[in-house]
Amino acid sequence: MLVVKIGGAAGVNLEAVCADIAALTQQGQQVVLVHGGSDETNRLSERLGHPPRFVTSPSGFTSRYTDRATLEIFAMVTAGKINTLLVEALQAKRVNALGLSGIDGRLIEAKRKEAIRAVENGKVRVLHDDHTGTIQAVNARLLHLLLDAGYVPVVAPLALSPEGVALNVDADRAAAMVAGALHADSLILLTNVPGLLRHFPDEDTLIPRLERAGLEASLSFAEGRMKKKVLGASEALERGVQRVILADGRVSEPVQRALAGQGTVIA
Numbered sequence: 201m202l203v204v205k206i207g208g209a210a211g212v213n214l215e216a217v218c219a220d221i222a223a224l225t226q227q228g229q230q231v232v233l234v235h236g237g238s239d240e241t242n243r244l245s246e247r248l249g250h251p252p253r254f255v256t257s258p259s260g261f262t263s264r265y266t267d268r269a270t271l272e273i274f275a276m277v278t279a280g281k282i283n284t285l286l287v288e289a290l291q292a293k294r295v296n297a298l299g300l301s302g303i304d305g306r307l308i309e310a311k312r313k314e315a316i317r318a319v320e321n322g323k324v325r326v327l328h329d330d331h332t333g334t335i336q337a338v339n340a341r342l343l344h345l346l347l348d349a350g351y352v353p354v355v356a357p358l359a360l361s362p363e364g365v366a367l368n369v370d371a372d373r374a375a376a377m378v379a380g381a382l383h384a385d386s387l388i389l390l391t392n393v394p395g396l397l398r399h400f401p402d403e404d405t406l407i408p409r410l411e412r413a414g415l416e417a418s419l420s421f422a423e424g425r426m427k428k429k430v431l432g433a434s435e436a437l438e439r440g441v442q443r444v445i446l447a448d449g450r451v452s453e454p455v456q457r458a459l460a461g462q463g464t465v466i467a
């Protein structure tokens with residue numbers, strides 16, 4: 201069982217990812233694909249006259265401030281366009297992909313962040329009416345149902361609160377929780393760098409291997425968005441995933457290369 205996550209950032213070779221998934225599923229491997237979409241959400245938000253607003257928490261995490269309008273744009277882009285086009289690309293390769301978001305069948309449940317603390321101009325402010333969540337549970341039964349019926353689930357990073365409110369969740373963390381719930385052998389996080397770099401952006405400083413114990417320390421040289429991947433890796437390993445691979449999605453055969461150990465392997 202394999203969970204692959206592709207980022208929203210430009211550069212990931214989608215054709216090659218789909219070709220790999222086709223090859224792997226033909227060999228009988230069960231695969232779940234999770235995707236992001238934040239970059240495209242930013243662009244559409246601008247065009248719709250509702251520019252994105254990013255906030256940084258006191259502990260240094262940057263996230264999108266998601267009011268209801270932003271959540272709806274996020275859903276249009278991720279569950280709408282990106283998810284549909286990925287399913288199309290996989291179906292063109294005769295992979296029986298099935299698109300859903302974390303809202304469908306209550307696939308992903310998340311706790312809504314009541315208020316987010318943001319540092320602005322050196323001061324901590326509290327923002328309300330945010331529609332982001334921290335994932336609490338993944339409906340593994342639903343995924344097994346689909347996988348056992350031969351489908352490749354393609355998952356958009358939305359979730360439901362216990363009250364039934366749609367929330368935006370981080371795609372890396374969603375992939376990690378999905379992998380954990382399925383006890384996947386491998387979680388592959390594909391992005392537009394070769395893996396975790398000790399001195400970003402110097403690609404010659406790739407860290408090939410990390411022990412779980414070394415994850416904490418690696419947070420210090422991973423900036424904002426890379427931090428979430430490291431955090432996701434740690435969550436996945438805690439839940440029994442055997443290894444997490446942060447790997448280059450720009451190359452040919454990106455999934456197969458990652459499985460062969462290229463990138464940063466965390467076990």
Ligand code: ADP
Nearest residue numbers: 207208209391393396397400421422423425426
């Ligand atoms: P995706 O959209 O693929 O999930 P992100 O943009 O969220 O990707 O995260 C990957 C980015 O993290 C890289 O493109 C890079 O700009 C940034 N980054 C920050 N620190 C590091 C690091 N130490 N090693 C690798 N990438 C890093």
